[in-house]
Amino acid sequence: MKQKKIILGCLIAVVLTGLFAYGYNQRRNRSKENVAQEHSSNVETKETSVEPEEKPDDNPYIAADDVPAEEEHPTITYNNFTWDAGYEGAFENTRRHMRELTEDNYDIYGWMLWDTGMVQEEIMKTNDNEKYLDHAANGGTTDKGQPFFDKAADLKNDQVITVYSYSTGDVARLGYVADILGIQENYEHNKTFLVEYDDFADWFQVDCVFDLSQVPEFEINKRNFKNKEDFKNWYTAAKEASTIDSGLKANDQNHFMVMSLQTSKDKKFILLAKRLKRYYYKDFEKTPQ
Structure with a gap:
């Protein structure tokens, strides 16, 4: 048991x-x-907390960072003739012309020359630009005024140079240019122009044309960009408002000219042009014999 x-x-x-x-x-x-x-x-x-990789900018108007700011040797035309700026002495006449202009009037800082010859115009710069609301470059009075640079502009170094064509009349001297270039068909035949200065010349192509009242916040006298985002916002606003398609792209390395044109008493149009090339006269001087 x-x-x-x-x-x-x-x-x-x-x-x-x-x-x-x-x-x-x-x-x-x-x-x-x-x-x-x-x-x-x-x-x-x-x-899930890992931040996604930054995607490249898909803005259709912005050029990649590695796109050169200027063309190496753009084709320059005037009155339908191609101008080769690659030879010695190419700018001798330009330099001489500017000397003659400034000797006659010290307020003249530039000369605008369009490829079809539709515009040949002096551009003034003075501390009293109001004078050129009703005066021509030769001093004569006119209600169409004379184009002038922003008096604060650094024409050699600013990324954005502003030209005003304002007047005491209904339409300023260059007002008609906005009417012509705001139409795509006309733009195709009048899109490039040369601006001569004392020491260099800039070759531009019109990029945008728009009524300023459509984008009242657009900064006309931009001068320089704070950063890439600042450039993108400014440039995109112009491209989206434009009545033409230039086919151009740009990035924050590019240089521009803004033309603010009075087309009637209370209306202004903006022409935004992209600089294709800057030519320093000294680089094309003839070799002494």
């Missing part, structure tokens, strides 16, 4: 030990699963 009790006790002990071991293993496995789930959750959290 005593032997049976011993055997029964041993069996009970074995069963209890097995149950304890089974329960311990179950708790241990559940603990591992919880740790694994927690780890997995942390990994997922970390993965």
